[in-house]
Amino acid sequence: MSNRPALPAGLRLDARKTASLQCxxxxxxxxxxxxxxxxxxxxxxxxxxxxxxxxVGIGTPIARAASNAATxxxxxxxxxxxxxxxxxxxxxxxRCILIENDATDARDPALAPVDWRAxxxxxxxxxxxxxxxxxxxxxxxxxxxxLALARANAVAHLVLNGAECEPWICCDDALMRERAADVxxxxxVMLAASGATRCTIAxxxxxxxxxxxxxxxIAAEQDDRVELVELPALYPLGAERQLIEAITxxxxxxxxxxxxxxxxxxxxGTAAAVARFVGTGEPLxxxxxxxxxxxxxxxxxxxxxIGTPIAxxxxxxxxxQGDPARLIVGGAMTGRSLTSDLVPTTKGVNCIFAATLADxxxxxxxxxxxxxxxxxxxxxxxxxxxxxxxxALADDRDALARxxxxxxxECGCCDYVCPSQIPLTARFHAARLRMQLHDAERRRATEARxxxxxxxxxxxxxxxAERLAFEDARxxxxxxxxx
Amino acid sequence: MPAMKFRVAAPPHVIAGxxxxxxxxxxxxxxxxxxxxxVWLFGPALLLQLGVAAVTALGCEALxxxxxxxxxxxxxxxxxxxxxxxxxxVSVPPLxxxxxxxxxxxxxxxxxxxxxxxxxxxxxxxxxxxxxxxxVSFPVEMTRWPVPGPEWDAVSGATALDALRTxxxxxxxxxxxxxxxxxxxxxxxxxxWLNLAALLGGTYLLLRRVIRWQIPLAMLAxxxxxxxxxxxxxxxxxxxxLFHLASGATMLGAFFIATDPVSAATSDRGRLYFGAGIxxxxxxxxxxGGYPDGVAFAVLLMNLAVPLLDRxxxxxxxxxxxx
Amino acid sequence: MSVTTLLPAVGLxxxxxxxxxxxxxxxxxxxxxDAGSLVEQIDALLPQTQCGQCRYPGCRPYxxxxxxxxxxxxxxxxxxxxxVRSLAALLGRAPIPVDPQFxxxxxxxxxxxxxxxxxxxxxxxxxxxxxxxxGAPRFMHTVIEAQCTGCELCxxxxxxxxxxxxxxxxxxx
Numbered sequence: 001m002s003n004r005p006a007l008p009a010g011l012r013l014d015a016r017k018t019a020s021l022q023c024x025x026x027x028x029x030x031x032x033x034x035x036x037x038x039x040x041x042x043x044x045x046x047x048x049x050x051x052x053x054x055x056v057g058i059g060t061p062i063a064r065a066a067s068n069a070a071t072x073x074x075x076x077x078x079x080x081x082x083x084x085x086x087x088x089x090x091x092x093x094x095r096c097i098l099i100e101n102d103a104t105d106a107r108d109p110a111l112a113p114v115d116w117r118a119x120x121x122x123x124x125x126x127x128x129x130x131x132x133x134x135x136x137x138x139x140x141x142x143x144x145x146x147l148a149l150a151r152a153n154a155v156a157h158l159v160l161n162g163a164e165c166e167p168w169i170c171c172d173d174a175l176m177r178e179r180a181a182d183v184x185x186x187x188x189v190m191l192a193a194s195g196a197t198r199c200t201i202a203x204x205x206x207x208x209x210x211x212x213x214x215x216x217x218i219a220a221e222q223d224d225r226v227e228l229v230e231l232p233a234l235y236p237l238g239a240e241r242q243l244i245e246a247i248t249x250x251x252x253x254x255x256x257x258x259x260x261x262x263x264x265x266x267x268x269g270t271a272a273a274v275a276r277f278v279g280t281g282e283p284l285x286x287x288x289x290x291x292x293x294x295x296x297x298x299x300x301x302x303x304x305x306i307g308t309p310i311a312x313x314x315x316x317x318x319x320x321q322g323d324p325a326r327l328i329v330g331g332a333m334t335g336r337s338l339t340s341d342l343v344p345t346t347k348g349v350n351c352i353f354a355a356t357l358a359d360x361x362x363x364x365x366x367x368x369x370x371x372x373x374x375x376x377x378x379x380x381x382x383x384x385x386x387x388x389x390x391x392a393l394a395d396d397r398d399a400l401a402r403x404x405x406x407x408x409x410e411c412g413c414c415d416y417v418c419p420s421q422i423p424l425t426a427r428f429h430a431a432r433l434r435m436q437l438h439d440a441e442r443r444r445a446t447e448a449r450x451x452x453x454x455x456x457x458x459x460x461x462x463x464x465a466e467r468l469a470f471e472d473a474r475x476x477x478x479x480x481x482x483x
Numbered sequence: 484m485p486a487m488k489f490r491v492a493a494p495p496h497v498i499a500g501x502x503x504x505x506x507x508x509x510x511x512x513x514x515x516x517x518x519x520x521x522v523w524l525f526g527p528a529l530l531l532q533l534g535v536a537a538v539t540a541l542g543c544e545a546l547x548x549x550x551x552x553x554x555x556x557x558x559x560x561x562x563x564x565x566x567x568x569x570x571x572x573v574s575v576p577p578l579x580x581x582x583x584x585x586x587x588x589x590x591x592x593x594x595x596x597x598x599x600x601x602x603x604x605x606x607x608x609x610x611x612x613x614x615x616x617x618x619v620s621f622p623v624e625m626t627r628w629p630v631p632g633p634e635w636d637a638v639s640g641a642t643a644l645d646a647l648r649t650x651x652x653x654x655x656x657x658x659x660x661x662x663x664x665x666x667x668x669x670x671x672x673x674x675x676w677l678n679l680a681a682l683l684g685g686t687y688l689l690l691r692r693v694i695r696w697q698i699p700l701a702m703l704a705x706x707x708x709x710x711x712x713x714x715x716x717x718x719x720x721x722x723x724x725l726f727h728l729a730s731g732a733t734m735l736g737a738f739f740i741a742t743d744p745v746s747a748a749t750s751d752r753g754r755l756y757f758g759a760g761i762x763x764x765x766x767x768x769x770x771x772g773g774y775p776d777g778v779a780f781a782v783l784l785m786n787l788a789v790p791l792l793d794r795x796x797x798x799x800x801x802x803x804x805x806x
Numbered sequence: 807m808s809v810t811t812l813l814p815a816v817g818l819x820x821x822x823x824x825x826x827x828x829x830x831x832x833x834x835x836x837x838x839x840d841a842g843s844l845v846e847q848i849d850a851l852l853p854q855t856q857c858g859q860c861r862y863p864g865c866r867p868y869x870x871x872x873x874x875x876x877x878x879x880x881x882x883x884x885x886x887x888x889x890v891r892s893l894a895a896l897l898g899r900a901p902i903p904v905d906p907q908f909x910x911x912x913x914x915x916x917x918x919x920x921x922x923x924x925x926x927x928x929x930x931x932x933x934x935x936x937x938x939x940x941g942a943p944r945f946m947h948t949v950i951e952a953q954c955t956g957c958e959l960c961x962x963x964x965x966x967x968x969x970x971x972x973x974x975x976x977x978x979x
Contacts, residue, residue, distance in 0.1 A: 241801065241802065254801070254802030255802075311487070326492060327489040328496060332495065334495065337490075337492050337493070337494070338491070340488060340489070341487050341489070361496070361500060365557060367558075367603075368604065370503060370506075370563070370744050370745055371747070371749060373754075376749065377695070383800055386749060387749060402797075404803070407801065407803075410494075412495030417499050419502050421498070425495060426494075447953070448853075448855065448936050449854040451937060452854065452864065452865075452936050455934075455936060455937045
């Protein structure tokens with residue numbers, strides 16, 4: 001156990017995780033038709049490498065990443081590809097590969113465990129890339145890409161994020177309680193892949209069982225490179241930059257990534273997925289998802305195949321109960337609200353929250369800002385939300401940039417404390433989109449102007465060259481010789 | 484099974500549930516000790532003042548909301564105008580003619596708040612706007628305080644700060660001035676109890692996190708430090724720090740008036756400067772100015788400086804190097 | 807109050823007013839923001855389409871006209887309402903609608919050459935103000951989509967009308 005350096009601001013929230021942690025981890029039934037979004041949430045596409053009619057087993061690759069920001073995709077079930085079509089997913093509307101389950105649950109015979117200790121770091125990274133391991137903390141960014149960046153920056157410190165600060169989400173807690181050894185092994189593999197020399201597993205202090213399990217797992221491994229750090233249960237201490245500040249005491253510069261200060265951060269779920277891959281050869285095809293809320297009969301944590309419709313998961317937890325008012329993917333503070341439960345899960349879905357009105361806060365009508373400053377006290381990015389709000393209402397782009405709108409992590413802390421019930425997070429999100437559009441427009445216009453100026457210069461030079469040539473020819477025609 | 488349909492909403496999906504009426508109610512609650520001591524010292528006239536001010540304030544607010552076309556029930560219930568009325572009522576002399584209190588409240592609500600756009604938009608503290616207008620327009624009535632004490636007979640007497648100012652102007656030394664019955668052990672005769680009650684209420688607000696510590700602490704420091712310094716240099720001509728802290732509207736100003744969030748600075752550092760400025764200006768006006776108590780004008784002057792303070796005290800954002 | 811007490815007060819006030827007024831007038835003429843920088847600021851708000859719909863040969867000449875007061879801010883259809891608003895904010899005026907005589911405001915579009923019909927005459931190459939068309943005589947011409955500003959200046963020179971404008975949203979990819 002290490003001591004804790006200075007902490008950023010945060011809120012103590014009601015965790016609401018007990019109900020979902022009462023039962024041990026269950027496995028959700030495999031879906032009848034798995035719907036795999038080709039864009040798993042990172043915004044970058046992959047290319048399908050199967051066609052309609054291809055037979056696949058669990059773990060068969062079905063799409064290759066087209067850029068460094070996308071991950072390879074693998075089939076979570078055994079069956080036949082029935083369709084490649086546009087469908088609605090959690091990540092939006094996009095192209096999906098639909099696979100029909102043939103109930104054999106057969107694994108792809110090509111899968112084999114990886115002797116990771118025998119591989120060098122770069123080869124290990126390549127294996128992880130091909131295994132489609134994505135950040136399971138929600139962003140679904142390729143883990144191999146992050147670790148490669150860490151290697152390129154000679155990062156020494158790997159942080160495994162087990163903080164899980166957001167209310168209602170407890171999939172990482174369940175994972176750490178029951179598969180602590182996997183988390184530690186995954187950490188060791190990531191150390192080898194990234195070249196880091198120190199691994200810190202960060203857990204909030206409201207998870208004593210998880211802390212005990214991880215401590216035991218670290219002791220069993222007898223690897224003194226791996227340590228556990230307890231953090232206070234503050235939201236949003238699990239946000240990457242805030243977590244790094246809490247553990248190392250250093251802030252990641254706003255215009256750079258964590259590897260530039262020698263730290264790389266991964267979710268504990270990602271580490272467990274890495275461990276499963278090296279142990280069995282199985283790429284990322286399933287993950288733990290919390291299904292919770294007062295609108296679910298038996299909330300709990302499930303091992304879920306990627307691409308399972310959310311309705312199936314709720315049914316696996318006893319179905320709906322009461323009158324669920326909102327279906328949220330994610331937690332209470334940053335979760336996205338869905339219209340329908342037929343949407344399939346992606347690699348980044350960590351929690352399905354079927355909320356009744358009792359779980360939610362009904363807001364009063366919005367009042368004007370009374371400048372109380374509670375939002376600034378709560379902001380983990382040390383912004384001034386009330387000033388940002390004024391600037392957002394006035395659409396004053398200069399002020400928004402100066403006040404740091406780009407640094408807002410949209411955690412919802414300011415909304416939470418505002419006595420005037422102003423929907424600050426939504427306003428800032430809209431303002432950021434407007435600013436991004438405007439910035440893109442201005443960039444285009446500036447490039448067009450530069451090209452135009454080059455065009456004019458070229459024409460002027462051509463005209464000057466022609467004039468010189470003409471005078472030269474005239475001189476020679478008069479027999480005067482060069483000047 | 485038919486598909487479930489859900490309504491959508493933007494995150495966050497939970498909030499703390501703090502509301503403006505709750506904040507305002509806490510402030511009113513914290514004023515109760517002050518009001519009780521006030522009534523004990525000066526008689527029940529305060530209750531009449533509070534009543535007049537509250538009724539006028541609600542009436543003016545309703546009128547202004549109707550004229551501006553804003554939703555009346557929501558804004559009338561938010562309690563902010565009651566806080567303005569209460570602060571004004573406890574600041575004016577208890578025997579002020581009721582129509583002057585009503586006039587001052589009307590000025591505070593209509594001119595000090597709604598002329599600028601209503602809740603959250605006023606650059607000046609509305610109660611102090613009303614008080615300042617009354618003080619400047621009706622100086623005699625506004626400085627006629629009864630003698631504090633359990634016998635509510637004597638109508639006219641100088642307040643301690645008043646006695647201090649006139650005494651110094653007449654070149655009496657501090658020791659001679661302090662012998663005047665207007666003074667108690669520490670500060671003004673009744674005033675020290677009033678300040679203690681306000682301190683009590685203020686501490687309650689601090690503990691309940693309704694106000695933050697920057698403004699009160701800075702104001703009290705800004706008042707006490709120059710006072711202590713000048714008192715050390717020339718004890719005969721300047722009152723000491725404890726006297727200033729225990730006299731006049733010091734504690735009321737520090738915890739209730741200067742902390743009005745709408746007209747105060749935004750950032751923590753800005754609030755420190757804001758509070759310190761109020762404290763120093765109060766001391767200057769008390770020691771060298773033309774009015775016995777300077778809190779109202781000090782607050783209004785620092786309200787003027789708030790946009791500047793906000794502009795130049797933006798805190799360093801996480802991940803940015805120095806601003 | 808007698809005249810003897812009034813006169814000095816009035817005189818002092820009048821003198822102060824005159825002095826401060828003179829100082830402000832001097833500042834207005836001597837410390838005027840550089841006209842050049844105003845043109846830069848206006849030019850920075852224009853969409854840089856270089857289409858000439860404003861009847862000026864490019865965005866920069868139009869910016870100079872606005873700065874000198876020769877032209878009003880409602881002449882830029884590609885910039886549309888957003889540009890008018892930002893110009894109005896910069897110059898402290900009220901925004902006005904884009905004058906339809908200078909052209910309709912269209913959504914963002916790019917020129918696309920139909921390669922089946924292109925004859926390789928190279929007449930469109932010099933017409934493009936940002937050199938977004940690549941090609942050579944007798945070789946296929948094509949528009950670089952990312953660099954096309956949608957100014958439509960390449961349409962008139964084409965003898966076979968093989969260039970059409972498409973909304974960026976409709977293009978694949």
